[in-house]
Amino acid sequence: MELPQVKDVEITQVDNFSQVHIFYEEATGEAKLNANELISSTNWIFHIDRRNNLEKVAKHFSELQEKKRNPRNPHSNPDAHVYFSLADIPHKQLGFIDVTNLTFFTYDPKEELKYGNTPIFVYPDGFRLKENGGEKTPWDKFGTYKNVYYIYIFSGKMTFQQFIDIYWTELHQNDGGIISRIYILNEK
Structure with missing residues (x-):
């Protein structure tokens, strides 16, 4: 298992936890879930191989989050x-990193007006303000306005490492907050 690598974290210890593993199958490129010993009442730690495709990770994560949140x-x-x-x-x-409130959704362009007024299409090498048009802007030029509601639509093809690089380093640490809703763009 190759975990995502970062330069700094805020939490270094978690007590009373169950572990979830999402392995990377080298032969097939599939994300393989192992959550056999998951206890609903404990904290959950997801160990996710950084080579996994974000779209596949999001599917497994969403299924388990739904189970955890079931009243x-x-x-x-x-x-x-x-x-x-x-x-x-x-x-x-x-x-x-605490992702208790993180939810992944599948992006549907027909529903875009429901999402918010400023979509940001996220790619490993930068972002776009429109899905199929406009230039990618590099991450070092990224900035947000305080009173604007952004929706982040991540490329489903990026690796989990690339997702963490953007979600944790670019958006959380540089923008000062946790984003709880991530939309996944399922690219063919």
Whole structure:
């Protein structure tokens, strides 16, 4: 398992947890889920191989998030959190980011007006303000306005490492906040 690598994390320890593994199958390129010992009442740590395709990871993550959030689950614990594990390279330690409120959605261009007024189409090498038009703007030119509601539409083809690089480093650390809704653009 090759965890996503980052330069810094805020959380370095999680207690009372169950583990979820999403392995990368080298022969097929598929994301393989192993959640056999998952206990609903504990914190969940997702160990996700960084080579996995974001679209495939989002599918597994969404299915398990739905199970965790189900209010009819008799073992539900509203105080339990969900984390992604990361390799904090400079400190040579395992780190975590809290993704309890993160939800992945499939992007549907026919529903775009429901999403918000400023879509940002996210790619590893930059972003666009329109899906099929306009130039990609590099991440070092990215900036947001405080009173504008952005929706982030990530390319489903990017790797999980690329997603973490953008979600954690570019958007969270540079923009100062956690984004809870991510739309996945399923590209053929």
